[in-house]
Structure formats: structure tokens, C-alpha cells
Amino acid sequence: MEPTTDTLRYRACPLCEAICGLEFRFRGDTLRAIHGDPEDPFSRGHICPKGNAILDLEADPDRLQQPMRRVGADWQPVSWEFAFAEIGRELHAIQSESGRDAVAMYFGNPNVHHFGLGAYVPFLARAVGTRNLYSASSVDQWPHQLVCWQMYGHQWLLPIPDLDQLDTFVMLGANPLASNGSLMTAADVTERLKAIAKRGHLIVVDPRRTETAAIASQHLPIRPASDFCFLLALLTELRRIGPPRLAVYANQLRGFERVLDLIDTLDTDALLAPTGIARADARAVAETLYSATNAAVYGRMGVSTQRFGTVSQYLIQLINLYLGQLDRAGGVLPNEPAFPITGPGTSRGSRGRWQSRVRGLPEVSGELPVAALREEIETPGVGQIRALISVAGNPALSTPDGARLGQAISQLALYVAVDPYLNETTRHAHWILPPPSHLGEDHYDLFFNAFAIRRIARLSQPILPLPAGALPQWQILQGLTHGLQAARGEPHQPWPDPRTVLAQGLAKGSSGLTVADLVLSEHGIDLGPLQPSLLRRLQTESGAIEAAPDFLWQLLQDAVQAWLRGGLAAPTDALQLIGRRHVRSNNSWMHNSERLVKGKPRHQLLMHPEDAASRGIVDGATVQIRSRVGTVQTEVVLSADVRPGVVSLPHGFGHQQDGVRLHRAAHVNGVSCNDLTDPEHLDGGTGNAALNGTPVWVTCADQSA
Ligand SMILES: Nc1nc2c(c(=O)[nH]1)N[C@H]1C(S)=C(S)[C@@H](COP(=O)(O)OP(=O)(O)OC[C@H]3O[C@@H](n4cnc5c(=O)[nH]c(N)nc54)[C@H](O)[C@@H]3O)O[C@H]1N2
Ligand SMILES: Nc1nc2c(c(=O)[nH]1)N[C@H]1C(S)=C(S)[C@@H](COP(=O)(O)OP(=O)(O)OC[C@H]3O[C@@H](n4cnc5c(=O)[nH]c(N)nc54)[C@H](O)[C@@H]3O)O[C@H]1N2
Ligand code: SF4
Numbered sequence: 001m002e003p004t005t006d007t008l009r010y011r012a013c014p015l016c017e018a019i020c021g022l023e024f025r026f027r028g029d030t031l032r033a034i035h036g037d038p039e040d041p042f043s044r045g046h047i048c049p050k051g052n053a054i055l056d057l058e059a060d061p062d063r064l065q066q067p068m069r070r071v072g073a074d075w076q077p078v079s080w081e082f083a084f085a086e087i088g089r090e091l092h093a094i095q096s097e098s099g100r101d102a103v104a105m106y107f108g109n110p111n112v113h114h115f116g117l118g119a120y121v122p123f124l125a126r127a128v129g130t131r132n133l134y135s136a137s138s139v140d141q142w143p144h145q146l147v148c149w150q151m152y153g154h155q156w157l158l159p160i161p162d163l164d165q166l167d168t169f170v171m172l173g174a175n176p177l178a179s180n181g182s183l184m185t186a187a188d189v190t191e192r193l194k195a196i197a198k199r200g201h202l203i204v205v206d207p208r209r210t211e212t213a214a215i216a217s218q219h220l221p222i223r224p225a226s227d228f229c230f231l232l233a234l235l236t237e238l239r240r241i242g243p244p245r246l247a248v249y250a251n252q253l254r255g256f257e258r259v260l261d262l263i264d265t266l267d268t269d270a271l272l273a274p275t276g277i278a279r280a281d282a283r284a285v286a287e288t289l290y291s292a293t294n295a296a297v298y299g300r301m302g303v304s305t306q307r308f309g310t311v312s313q314y315l316i317q318l319i320n321l322y323l324g325q326l327d328r329a330g331g332v333l334p335n336e337p338a339f340p341i342t343g344p345g346t347s348r349g350s351r352g353r354w355q356s357r358v359r360g361l362p363e364v365s366g367e368l369p370v371a372a373l374r375e376e377i378e379t380p381g382v383g384q385i386r387a388l389i390s391v392a393g394n395p396a397l398s399t400p401d402g403a404r405l406g407q408a409i410s411q412l413a414l415y416v417a418v419d420p421y422l423n424e425t426t427r428h429a430h431w432i433l434p435p436p437s438h439l440g441e442d443h444y445d446l447f448f449n450a451f452a453i454r455r456i457a458r459l460s461q462p463i464l465p466l467p468a469g470a471l472p473q474w475q476i477l478q479g480l481t482h483g484l485q486a487a488r489g490e491p492h493q494p495w496p497d498p499r500t501v502l503a504q505g506l507a508k509g510s511s512g513l514t515v516a517d518l519v520l521s522e523h524g525i526d527l528g529p530l531q532p533s534l535l536r537r538l539q540t541e542s543g544a545i546e547a548a549p550d551f552l553w554q555l556l557q558d559a560v561q562a563w564l565r566g567g568l569a570a571p572t573d574a575l576q577l578i579g580r581r582h583v584r585s586n587n588s589w590m591h592n593s594e595r596l597v598k599g600k601p602r603h604q605l606l607m608h609p610e611d612a613a614s615r616g617i618v619d620g621a622t623v624q625i626r627s628r629v630g631t632v633q634t635e636v637v638l639s640a641d642v643r644p645g646v647v648s649l650p651h652g653f654g655h656q657q658d659g660v661r662l663h664r665a666a667h668v669n670g671v672s673c674n675d676l677t678d679p680e681h682l683d684g685g686t687g688n689a690a691l692n693g694t695p696v697w698v699t700c701a702d703q704s705a
């Protein structure tokens with residue numbers, strides 16, 4: 001008989017950094033509805049449209065259910081055993097002939113949202129043994145990692161704004177009302193930000209008047225890629241307002257005098273010239289910050305993906321230090337997660353231990369910049385990439401000059417993708433290994449608990465059975481690894497299962513929590529607000545905060561020199577391209593959800609009316625957008641929300657490509673903005689892609705035809 005009542009089950013949402021607790025309503029085995037979990041102590045019932053779109057993901061007929069091998073233009077279902085053995089043999093043959101680096105790996109964003117991936121990809125990477133490791137980190141947060149490693153001794157000793165206590169919050173290059181917060185895990189972030197604006201000051205620094213800027217106390221429309229000048233200007237103003245508050249760091253701070261000496265040589269007005277921000281505004285921000293009890297400066301995507309990304313993230317740390325807000329409840333302070341990611345055996349950070357073969361770009365945290373992947377595939381010679389394993393990624397839409405990267409990938413001798421979809425990149429695969437629904441697997445958030453604005457912990461337990469023939473993701477990675485090891489004739493052992501890894505991780509932390517505790521707490525556990533811990537946990541060799549470590553210091557000097565020489569000037573007739581997110585987007589991969597794509601189109605180019613008028617462009621016109629690397633055509637929406645000289649195009653569109661199997665997404669208009677972004681355009685400190693500030697030339701499509 002059909003059950004007549006619903007059962008409720010609980011899990012964390014895996015779709016973004018906010019990690020909301022969700023309530024899943026089942027009738028029998030049928031998932032009927034998803035709501036926010038009101039009993040989740042952290043997310044308090046919050047859900048966004050993406051959380052609901054899990055219903056579409058679950059029902060999506062385009063989701064692949066079994067491993068497949070490409071035969072010409074067709075796909076042939078194969079068994080897992082066959083796939084692992086055959087892929088192992090092919091990988092081994094390539095590595096035997098051309099060396100281990102001939103196999104590249106790319107790890108996309110969902111790796112950090114799935115315990116079965118995040119905790120296990122290091123095992124796979126170690127077995128493959130290649131230096132050609134790439135990930136979405138190099139189109140995202142590399143500058144954060146490098147700065148934390150240099151200043152605090154570990155890339156994940158990342159100070160998080162103590163959001164619920166702040167009375168002054170200066171936010172650069174972040175739009176949490178669309179992104180739901182990032183490297184600042186804070187479910188229901190809108191209410192939390194509104195509360196700050198009510199208590200004091202929420203100041204948003206962004207070239208566009210974003211959804212977040214619209215609820216802010218103040219919006220400063222900065223010129224793209226000039227943040228480091230603005231941040232230096234804030235320091236010069238702070239210097240005039242009052243002395244740095246460093247007493248609390250006592251003898252655990254080195255090099256700050258060097259910073260002060262440099263600041264004293266700089267001229268505030270000159271610094272502000274390229275930013276488009278008035279002196280009085282900068283002065284007022286500095287005064288507000290200095291006079292606040294609980295204040296923080298925070299910079300995210302828009303700051304890290306620009307030419308001076310690392311310098312900007314460095315200056316943000318210096319400002320929080322100057323204010324005495326670093327490692328202070330009510331300021332910025334690292335989380336101490338129940339499962340530590342900064343302890344013994346974790347990678348503290350690195351740079352330059354090896355270089356990319358073609359352009360000589362330095363390794364960062366064990367990886368090379370994905371902006372170099374195409375040339376490493378295309379350029380012949382010893383060490384050329386011949387095979388790729390991608391796990392949960394779509395670099396053809398997500399990384400600079402993506403279309404050409406896709407073409408290069410299509411030429412590889414072997415491409416193995418672990419992904420539920422045939423998307424713009426994985427369509428080129430020779431083998432595709434689909435994961436099961438995440439609802440059928442354990443999940444513990446390794447990363448976002450560590451970046452959350454409170455100490456929280458939750459084990460999401462399976463709420464659906466795994467379908468027959470499906471393999472948990474960690475076992476897919478294990479199968480690939482064992483297949484390769486078997487082909488090499490190497491011994492291999494079964495990997496520890498996720499609960500064992502989780503138990504080992506929890507045992508290394510200080511929370512006292514066990515897996516059993518987590519199993520009993522399906523709504524998650526709140527371990528309280530953030531507490532100062534940075535000074536005790538510093539991992540620099542000196543045991544002190546390094547305010548001017550040689551590498552960052554040199555980078556800052558170089559940035560100042562570049563600015564003094566006028567090196568920030570963009571070509572005068574060009575516009576500067578920036579990105580944008582929408583609350584109904586998820587990078588490149590959720591346009592197959594009807595719930596998310598219905599309604600108004602959201603792919604268009606935003607352009608200021610003055611820039612349009614001077615080019616004879618009218619609202620709704622189709623325009624041609626040209627950059628150094630590519631040309632695309634799309635429609636324009638005139639909007640005074642972007643500052644003059646700036647245009648904005650979201651990433652993750654451009655699905656109309658042969659071999660893509662995303663039936664709903666195929667009807668979503670829009671081009672890939674990464675067909676315009678430039679792989680030569682990098683953050684100088686890390687090689688992170690400078691996705692923002694790309695010079696583009698926009699003309700009416702009819703005229704340019
Ligand atoms: N111009 C521009 N480009 C950008 C950005 C920008 O702001 N502007 N943002 C950048 C940022 S921050 C990021 S993080 C990158 C993201 O770049 P990527 O990670 O390369 O791209 P995603 O669109 O997140 O693709 C995720 C892929 O994982 C698959 N997937 C989803 N869930 C799972 C799972 O559980 N298991 C497996 N195996 N696969 C899964 C999806 O089908 C999809 O193919 O894009 C970057 N690109
Ligand atoms: N709905 C939704 N949520 C998401 C994602 C998604 O695709 N969709 N992606 C997830 C991922 S992977 C990440 S990393 C996070 C990112 O989360 P956020 O860091 O909040 O990223 P964005 O929303 O892209 O906001 C970046 C902002 O930087 C601004 N900007 C661009 N150039 C500059 C500049 O030069 N200076 C300054 N000051 N600002 C600039 C842009 O206008 C934009 O408003 O979001 C996550 N959450
Ligand atoms: S805000 Fe993020 S975590 Fe919360 S429901 Fe939406 S996508 Fe999921």
C-alpha cells in the first residue's frame with residue numbers, strides 16, 4: 001500500500017559554501033519536497049533556489065547512471081571493473097612511454113563539497129604521481145592561500161570575519177547576496193549582513209552596484225583591478241588617523257615597521273587616482289574602521305582574480321592587523337574546525353618548487369595554474385600532456401580561453417572524466433565515470449566548516465539507497481587508482497572508508513566529537529562562536545605573524561612601482577570586463593534545472609548607458625565583444641549599476657555545443673565569458689587567473705558584421 005504520511009530526513013546542501021541544513025520530505029522512497037531545516041542551529045531554516053533545485057538534479061534524465069566508453073560519436077555502457085582495468089592500462093602505457101607528467105589532472109569546484117572526493121583525491125593524485133595537477137583553485141582563491149601561508153605559516157589559517165559581531169564591515173569584490181558567501185561560510189548571509197548595516201556600517205567596494213551593494217550602508221564603485229591602490233590609500237589614511245593597535249600581538253609580530261615606512265612614502269591622492277574613489281570617501285571608510293569596536297575588511301573573488309590579487313589580499317590582512325582586529329572575537333579570526341585541516345600531515349603551502357614546462361609559471365600549493373593547461377597539452381616536447389583525468393570540473397567553460405582549452409582537450413590520447421554529465425568539457429572524454437546522487441552517501445564538510453563564521457559540525461548521512469550498480473565516489477577514485485596500480489604491477493590496498501577517515505580526523509581535533517556524536521545529531525552541532533586561536537596556532541618558522549615576508553614584500557614593492565610607472569592604465573578605448581553571479585546559478589553546471597533557468601534571461605552583457613550611447617548601442621541590441629583572445633556575440637542590457645568603463649558578463653553559459661547532453665540547458669541562451677578572458681592575464685603573485693578587468697571592445701553586431 002502507498003504510504004500516506006511523509007517522512008523527514010536531513011542533510012547539508014552540497015551546492016555552495018553556505019552549507020545550509022535541508023529538510024527532505026519523502027513519501028515512501030519518493031522525494032517530494034525540500035525545505036530549509038529550521039532546527040539547523042547554523043542555517044536556521046534558510047534555503048535558496050538552488051537548494052530546491054536538488055529536486056531537478058535528482059530527477060534529471062541527463063544524469064548519467066553508468067560508466068561509459070566513447071566509441072566514435074557514440075557512448076557504450078561498460079562495467080566498472082572493465083573501465084578501471086582498461087583505463088589503468090591506458091594510463092600506464094602513456095606514463096611508461098612519456099613519463100608520469102604526461103597525465104594531467106583537473107579537480108573542479110564540487111571536490112570541496114563532497115567528502116568522498118575532497119578527502120580522497122589526494123590519494124589518487126599521489127598514485128598518478130604527476131606534476132601536472134590543476135584545479136579550480138587557480139581561478140579562485142590562490143591569493144588567499146599564498147598570503148596565509150606566508151604570513152601565518154599555513155595556507156588554511158585563514159582569518160574569517162566574525163560576521164555576527166561586526167559593526168563595521170568593508171567588503172571588496174564579493175557579492176554574498178548572489179553567492180551566499182564564500183570563504184566566509186554563513187548560511188542566511190543576507191539577514192546577517194542586513195544586521196550589520198543596522199548595527200553600524202556595511203561598505204561594499206565593487207565596480208557594480210550589486211544586490212549586496214543595494215543593502216549596504218555605502219557602495220564605492222571602484223575601477224576594476226585597482227583595489228590594491230585603494231587598500232594602500234586606506235592604510236595611508238589610517239596612519240594619519242591614529243597609531244596601529246599592535247599591543248596584543250606583542251613579540252609575535254615581525255616586519256610591521258617595514259610596512260609603516262613604506263606607507264609613509266605614499267601619497268593618498270595619487271593612490272586613489274586610478275580607483276575612481278574620492279579622497280573624502282576613502283578617509284571616511286578609514287575613520288569608520290578605526291573608530292569601530294568590531295570591524296573587518298574582507299575581499300573575495302573579485303579581489304583575488306585580478307592582476308594584483310595577492311597584493312590586495314595581503315593588504316587586507318595588513319589593514320586588519322593595523323586595526324588590531326586580527327585574531328580577535330568581533331574582528332577576523334580563523335575557525336578551529338572539529339576536523340582540522342591545518343595540523344600535522346597537511347600541506348602548509350608552497351610556491352615555485354617547480355615550474356610549468358612551457359611558460360615557466362611557478363607551482364602553488366602543489367598545483368600549476370590552469371591558465372597554463374592548454375599550452376601544456378598543445379606544445380610538443382618532453383613532458384607534453386597526453387592524457388587528462390578530470391574530477392567534477394568543466395574547465396572549457398570555467399577557465400580563461402576555455403573554448404580553445406576544450407579544443408586542446410579534444411586532441412588528447414586519453415581523457416577520463418568523473419562527472420554526472422556530458423558537459424562542454426566532458427563531451428570530449430573517452431571514458432566517463434558518473435557519481436551517484438550525493439543523497440546516497442555520507443558527507444562531512446571538510447572545508448566549509450573550516451571557513452565558517454561559527455564552529456559547526458555535521459555528518460550528512462545517506463537518505464536514499466544507492467541504486468544498483470552505482471559506486472560511491474570515493475570508490476570510483478579508488479577503482480581508478482587500483483586499476484593504474486594493477487597495470488603497473490604495484491601492490492594496492494583498500495582505502496579506509498569515509499567514516500574511518502572522519503573518525504581519524506575528528507580525533508586530531510580539539511572538539512571531543514566522535515562519529516557517533518555526529519550520527520546522533522542530524523541537524524548538526526553548534527560548537528559556538530569563533531575564538532582567537534591564530535597566535536597559538538601560527539606555523540611560521542619564526543613563530544610570529546610575518547607582516548612583511550620577503551616574497552609578499554617584493555610583490556608589494558613591484559605593484560607600487562607598476563602603479564608609479566602608470567602601469568595600471570588600460571587601453572583607452574577598451575572597456576573592462578567583470579563577471580557576475582546570480583542566486584540561481586552554480587558556476588557552469590546547473591542550467592539543466594528548470595527551476596533555476598525559468599524566468600527572465602540572465603546571460604546578457606550589462607553596460608552603462610553612457611558607454612552604450614558613445615558606441616551607438618541601444619538597450620537589447622546584439623553586440624560583438626572582442627578581447628585579445630576571442631570574440632563573442634550577445635545581447636546588451638543597459639544599466640547604470642555598472643560603473644562607466646565597465647561591462648559585466650556572467651560565466652558558465654555557452655551550452656550549445658556538439659556532444660553536450662544537457663537538454664534543458666541547450667535552450668538557455670548565452671555565451672561563455674571565458675571565451676574572452678585571457679590566459680596571459682594572471683595575478684602576479686600566484687598565477688591565479690585574472691578573470692576580472694579583461695580589456696574588451698564592444699560594438700554593435702550589425703555594424704561589425
Ligand atoms: N569568468 C569567470 N570564470 C570563472 C569564475 C568567475 O567568477 N568568472 N569563477 C571561477 C570559480 S570561483 C570556480 S570555483 C570555477 C569552477 O570551475 P569548475 O569546477 O571547473 O566548474 P563547475 O561549473 O563548478 O563544474 C563542476 C562540474 O562538476 C560536476 N559535478 C557536480 N557535482 C558533482 C559530484 O558530486 N561529483 C562529480 N564527480 N562531479 C560533480 C558538474 O557536472 C560539473 O561538470 O569557475 C571559475 N570560473
Ligand atoms: N548562486 C551562486 N552562488 C555561488 C556560485 C555561483 O556560481 N552561483 N559560485 C560559488 C563559488 S565557486 C564561489 S568561489 C563563490 C564566490 O563568491 P563571491 O566572492 O561573492 O563572488 P561573486 O558573486 O562573483 O562576486 C565577486 C564580485 O566582485 C566584483 N568585482 C569584479 N572585479 C572587481 C574588482 O576589480 N574589484 C572589486 N572590488 N570587485 C570586483 C564583481 O562585480 C562581483 O560583484 O560563490 C559561490 N556561490
Ligand atoms: S545557500 Fe547554498 S547551501 Fe544554502 S541552499 Fe542555497 S545552494 Fe544550498
Ligand SMILES: [Mo]
Binds near residue numbers: 109136140
Ligand atoms: Mo569558486
